[in-house]
Amino acid sequence: MFVTAAYAQSTTTEGAETHDAAAGEVHTETGVANEGGHGSGVFPPFDTSTFASQLLWLAITFGLFYILMSKVIMPRIAGILENRNDKIAQDLDEASRSKAEADAAIAAYEQELAAAKAKGNAIASTARDAAKTKAAAERAAIEASLNDKISAAEVRIADIKTKALADVGSIAEDTAGAVVELLIGGKVSKAEIAIAVKASASS
C-alpha cells in the first residue's frame, strides 16, 4: 500500500467533505491502482517511468494516423471536393451553354417572326394596292358608263321636252277650237286659231 504525499494531500483536501470511511476507500483504491501500475508516487502526469511507453505508443498511433490521413483520407476527401467542384463547374457550363442556345433560339424565332411580319405586311399592302387600283378602275368605268347614260338621258329629256313643247301648240289649238265652238257655236278655221294661239303664247 502506497499512501504517497500527493494522495495524502488530495485526500486531506477532500477530507473536509468526506468522512473517514470514504477516505479509507480512496487509499485502498489508489493502492490497488499503484500495485497494478507505476507506484513511483509522483503526480501521475509527471511520473517519468511511464514516459517511454507513452512516447512509443504515441509515435506508433500518431504515426499510423498521420500515414492514414496523408495517404488515404485526405486524398479521398480532396477527390470528393474536387469532383464536386468539377461537377458544379460542368453543370454551370452546361447551364450557360443551354442559356446561350435558348437565347439563340429566341433570337432566331424573333428574326423569323419579324421577317414573317414584314412579308405579311408586304403581301397585305400589295393586295390592298391591287384592290385599290382595281376598285378605282371599276369606279372610273362605272362612272363613265353612268355619265354616258346620264348624258343620253339628258338628250332624251331634251328631245321629249322640245317635242312636248311642240305638242303644246297643237293641244292649245285643239282646245281653243273646241272652246270657241262651244262658245260661239260656229266653226273657226284652223289657221285662225293657230294665229290666235301664237299671238297669246307670244304675249
Place this chain on the structure above:
Amino acid sequence: MAGDKVDPVHQFVVNTIVPIHIGGIDFSFTNASLFMVATLAVAAGFLYFTTSKRSLVPGRMQSVSEISYEFIASMLREGAGSSGMKFFPMVFSLFMFILTANMLGMVPYFFTITSQIVVTFALALFVIGTVLFYGFYKHGLGFLNVFVPSGVPGILLPLVVSIEIISFLSRPISLSVRLFANMLAGHITLKVFAGFVASLGTLGALGIGGAVLPLIMTVALTGLEFLVAFLQAYVFAVLTCMYLNDAVHPGGH
C-alpha cells in the same frame, strides 16, 4: 471504482495492461496506449467510413468530415499561405488526433491522453521540430531572420533578438502546457465537483439538498469542458499554422 469519485488525480494514473520491456525500458501497453489506439481508431474510422460513399451530395456525417478538412485547409492557408499547404496532412492529423483524444476524454471512465504532459510535449516538439527542420532545410541560415524583425532600430536589435529567441524557445513549452493544463485542470475540476455531489449525497436530506449546487456546476462544467476540448484542439492547430508560417516565410514578421 467508488473511490474514484473522491480522488480527482486517480484518473490520470497510467496503468499497465500488457507489460512489455525492451532493453530494460518499460514500453508496456498501458491504458494511455489503449486510448491512443482508440483515438486512432475512432478518428480514422470516422473519417474513413463517412467518406467511403464519396457522395456528390454529402450526407450529414460526410459533411462533418468535409467541413473538418476545409476548416483546417482554410486555417492553414490563412496562417501560412498557399506555400504552407504542404504541411496540410500534418496540421489536419494533429487537429483531428487532439480533438478526438480530448472528446474521448470526456466520456466517463475514459483516459484522457492529452492530460499527459509527455504526450502534449511530444506533439509540440514534433511541430517545433518540423518548423526548425524545414526552416533550415529550405532557407539555410536565412531561417535565422525569424529572430530579426524588420524595421527595428539598430540599438534595440540585441534586445529584440534576445526576446525573439526566448519567445521561440518558449513555444514548445507554451504549446504543450496549454493543452495539458487545460485538459488536466478541466478534468480535475469536474471530478472535484462530481465528488462533492457524491460525498454530500451521503450526508442525509440536508446533504442531498446541498448537493444540488455542485451538481448544477458539474453539468455546466461538462458543457464548458466540451467547448474547451474543441477549443484547445483548435488553438493547437492555429498555433501550429502560425509557427509553420515562420518556417515558410522566415522574414515575414
